[in-house]
Amino acid sequence: MKTLLLLLLTLLSSPGLRAQTSPAPAGRVVVTYLDSKLLRGNPGGENPRRRVxxxxxxxxxxxxxxxxPVLYYLHGFTWNDSLIFNQDGMKPLLDQAIAEGKIRPLIVVVPNEQTRFGGSWYVNSATNGPWADFTARELVAFVDKQFRTLxxxxxRGLAGHSMGGGGTVRLALAYPGTWAAAYALSPALLGPHPSYLPGPGLPVALRAHSAAEVLHSHPALSTVSASRAFSPNPQAQPFGADLPGSLGADSLVRREAVLARWVLATPAYVLPTRPAALRQLRALAFDWGAQDEVKHIPPACRNFSSLLTVFGIPHTAEEYEGTHGSRIMGHEGRMFQHVLPFFDKHLDFKP
Structure with missing residues (x-):
């Protein structure tokens, strides 16, 4: 009897007799280009031909x-659409999420909004060009024309991570009635915080005489990028922006008027003037890691959630154990377990 049992166990454990798991049906990623009329001729020298x-x-x-239905996903600072699919693994994640019933089949669009200095911040800028209009108007019209969308x-849903998370909230505020629901992951620059006002990269940026001098310093790149987005000045050299400080004889001097422009552009300051915009959403959610290395994100998210409550705007805000990017992608990440089910619930999938 023991010999028979051992034989049966051996047969059942052999590769040929194990239950085979079928691979998830594979979608495909199409890479196309949008020759933007809105971004054409921008003073900052940003390329108007954008990969999507x-x-x-x-x-x-x-x-x-x-x-x-379509989910528009906005990438983070210094990232791009290609890295979202080829490094972060967005395609197999979507294939598996659809196969497991986390979300019904949908189209996902990721525009490349990496700029000369790392990112557009998804805002209209006198230097960089009208990136908010590009995203909310030109890109949406392009996708609806080129693909079989509802x-x-x-x-339509809108989501993003980091710079893209902040962009998600900004665009939802600025273009009500464009998307049904929005989900921001680790959203950056939701509100003011000393850690980036003016930020550690400012001295390097102030001493630079050319673009090349900041390209290898992430803090300086961040300062220049934010300046071109939130305090643009096409005539200012070398970056086409007013930087939020100046160098004294032996010290760094804050430029409060420039910093005020940054603060007034944050969703925390825009919300009180446009609360009806977010009320038009069927659902709004955002989350962040408690151990986020980008120090302003946890307190800014908590403060923004409190502000939404004051204005009576329904939303979900969740802090979880994790860093800036440790639990975003992958089968156990926020995208798979939370973001996609959120849009499956709140988007219309039927004609």
């Missing part, structure tokens, strides 16, 4: 009459 990576779910080609606000 688009995830099309399995079955897209086989069902030519079917239309899909071209209506109820079938």
């Amino acid at each position: 990576s688009v995830y099309l779910p399995a079955g897209y080609e086989a069902n030519p009459a079917k239309r899909y 071209a209506r606000p109820g079938s």
